[in-house]
Amino acid sequence: MAELSNAPAPSQEALVDIYRRMIRIERNDDAIRKTIRLGRLVMPYYSARGQEVIPATISSLLTDDDKICTIYRGIHDMVAKDMPLRPLWAEIAGRVDGTCKGKGGPMHLTHPETGVMVTTGIVGSSMPIANGLAWAAKLDGSKRVTIAYFGDGASNIGAFHEALNLASVWKLPVIFVCQNNGFAEHTRYENGTSVDFIAKRAIGYGMPGHTVDGNDPLAMYAAAHEAITRAREGEGPTLLECKTFRFLGHVLGDDDKYMTKEEKAAAIAKDPLPAFKAWLVAQGHATEDQLADMQAKIEAEVEDAQEFGLASPLPSVDELRRDVFAQEMPA
Amino acid sequence: MTAKKMNSLQAVNSALAQAMAEDNKVLVLGEDVADREGGGVTGATAGLSTRFGDDRVKSTPISEQAIIGAAIGAALSGYKPVAEIMLMNFTTVAMDMIFNHAAKLRFMSGGQSTVPITIRTLTGAGWQTAGQHADHLEGWFAHTAGIKVVAPSTPADYKGLLLSCIQDPDPCIFIESAGSLFIPGEVDEVATPIPLGKARIVQEGTDITIVSWSSQVLRCQAALPALAEAGISVELVDLRTVSPWDREAVLASVAKTGRALVVHEAVRDFGPGGEIASTIAEELFGQLKAPVRRLGAPKSPVPFAKVLEDAYIVSPERVAEAVKALMA
Ligand SMILES: Cc1ncc(C[n+]2csc(CCOP(=O)(O)OP(=O)(O)O)c2C)c(N)n1
Numbered sequence A: 001m002a003e004l005s006n007a008p009a010p011s012q013e014a015l016v017d018i019y020r021r022m023i024r025i026e027r028n029d030d031a032i033r034k035t036i037r038l039g040r041l042v043m044p045y046y047s048a049r050g051q052e053v054i055p056a057t058i059s060s061l062l063t064d065d066d067k068i069c070t071i072y073r074g075i076h077d078m079v080a081k082d083m084p085l086r087p088l089w090a091e092i093a094g095r096v097d098g099t100c101k102g103k104g105g106p107m108h109l110t111h112p113e114t115g116v117m118v119t120t121g122i123v124g125s126s127m128p129i130a131n132g133l134a135w136a137a138k139l140d141g142s143k144r145v146t147i148a149y150f151g152d153g154a155s156n157i158g159a160f161h162e163a164l165n166l167a168s169v170w171k172l173p174v175i176f177v178c179q180n181n182g183f184a185e186h187t188r189y190e191n192g193t194s195v196d197f198i199a200k201r202a203i204g205y206g207m208p209g210h211t212v213d214g215n216d217p218l219a220m221y222a223a224a225h226e227a228i229t230r231a232r233e234g235e236g237p238t239l240l241e242c243k244t245f246r247f248l249g250h251v252l253g254d255d256d257k258y259m260t261k262e263e264k265a266a267a268i269a270k271d272p273l274p275a276f277k278a279w280l281v282a283q284g285h286a287t288e289d290q291l292a293d294m295q296a297k298i299e300a301e302v303e304d305a306q307e308f309g310l311a312s313p314l315p316s317v318d319e320l321r322r323d324v325f326a327q328e329m330p331a
Numbered sequence B: 001m002t003a004k005k006m007n008s009l010q011a012v013n014s015a016l017a018q019a020m021a022e023d024n025k026v027l028v029l030g031e032d033v034a035d036r037e038g039g040g041v042t043g044a045t046a047g048l049s050t051r052f053g054d055d056r057v058k059s060t061p062i063s064e065q066a067i068i069g070a071a072i073g074a075a076l077s078g079y080k081p082v083a084e085i086m087l088m089n090f091t092t093v094a095m096d097m098i099f100n101h102a103a104k105l106r107f108m109s110g111g112q113s114t115v116p117i118t119i120r121t122l123t124g125a126g127w128q129t130a131g132q133h134a135d136h137l138e139g140w141f142a143h144t145a146g147i148k149v150v151a152p153s154t155p156a157d158y159k160g161l162l163l164s165c166i167q168d169p170d171p172c173i174f175i176e177s178a179g180s181l182f183i184p185g186e187v188d189e190v191a192t193p194i195p196l197g198k199a200r201i202v203q204e205g206t207d208i209t210i211v212s213w214s215s216q217v218l219r220c221q222a223a224l225p226a227l228a229e230a231g232i233s234v235e236l237v238d239l240r241t242v243s244p245w246d247r248e249a250v251l252a253s254v255a256k257t258g259r260a261l262v263v264h265e266a267v268r269d270f271g272p273g274g275e276i277a278s279t280i281a282e283e284l285f286g287q288l289k290a291p292v293r294r295l296g297a298p299k300s301p302v303p304f305a306k307v308l309e310d311a312y313i314v315s316p317e318r319v320a321e322a323v324k325a326l327m328a
């Protein structure tokens, strides 16, 4: 774990809370994958296994009032934001008790109560909308902040460039969090991106930009703390480039032949989850028993959510006429 | 000529290879299309960069506007680019390039400019990809002057029509659709281009004409046995090209049968079926034995839940029901 020089050190409580969010993401992801493999869930799944530290750390610094916009690979961002798992499971199962009544599905969950405002399937589109949420916070005189999550590949689409410029000109309380996992579908970072560090692009838009080890909770905490504080204090946006790796390819079932076995193995060997757990115990921030107990509770929560989701009723076809407009359409 | 059994995705690959071999002005660009990136996420462009070189087959960043823009620029310089927009919904972020530029440059330059680009794009409900990955937007493009819209349903047509799009002097959008992509059929290894704007009669009949295109043709076809059993003689017309569409073939067929049903996967309201239905009504008013009917998706985004997605798509059962109602 690298310590940043002038960064505020997270409290013991904060560290354990980050771990709680990480393990909740991972246990939930594991259950989703198992359920898909058993054929009990049918859905395209973009696992974020390996990327847990980023939203876990950021969310530990957010309240329910703070907003996020995320992407198809975003269930980790939602779970980190403490979205309840029952409606999450019902949604990915396409059931009425889902966050979106089964209409949105795994790429498009929305849960305003926990600040999950938009989940987009269109690369780049989380950022312009995050600006609007941040603008509203400013108009409301609120100190809430908005996080726009996106991938490295998304930094090459027009929406990224327009959104960063606008956020800077309007000094918006938004943090652009790029989860740089080194690949955009099958394209390796350097074959699609003109700069060696996406954070460098911040210079062009007049905002601070930092490249952070997205698998290191302490480095992430320091960088996120600074960016979030800056946004809350009305000093404007920040671009955080968080370097990480996705362990399970682009979409579940992809054979990831576009990466080498060695680089994948090397990344998995540095899995941040067991590493952080060991560190917490070694530093005396938590005991093995305490973390095992935490994990058992989370596993029970996941199991309950899974049962709930899969038992929830299927939507009626009348739902095709509802929610298209505020007023139900005639049959 | 040797024919081979292949699915429509393989037919696309085969058409691209043939076009590139025949004309070195043909280029391919799009996200992940080169072999270094696996030859396309569906494999549609597999092998092309290895065979024709990285200069002619280029993977791009996730930048749809830049993809279409580059295709237009190369086309203005004499090339014939085939740009892949991975999914049709992603054309939305390149709409300025497609609608304001590719489609209009010939007219607005007084005929000096020509933009012979082909935009290949995949779409269609059925894979539970929900509201931002599955829309059939052919109506948007068909409404635009200056762009041709092609939507085949069989492997042979995928190949023959893609070859024509690539050779065509105007921009074409070539729609690959989920419901027909993996159905095999016979395809010539060296195929002859199939002319744009010409329909294909899937089955001849005398009682009623069904007009359809893209994957929806297969769902209409699936309704035919039940209808035959019910003693109804159906003429099924696969339009293949949505714009310009084969008015002659459709009108000749309906003049014969006196009844018409237009069926598409796209949303029915304000959909392309309206154009066809109203043309039939205008031209054949006195000869119709029943009102012209349309079937299409409800005015709803494509839903995720399987039960809703199934209800969203016009099933063979609903086609059969509508035909029977028109015969009653
Ligand atoms: C506008 C648009 N173009 C293409 C796609 C298809 N697509 C989905 S994910 C993806 C790769 C995105 O990579 P990155 O931004 O690095 O995020 P990651 O998937 O690695 O988390 C692509 C090209 C899309 N969803 N939207």
Ligand SMILES: [Mg+2]
Binding pocket: A151, A152, A153, A179, A180, A181, A182, A183, A184, A185
């Ligand atoms: Mg990525």
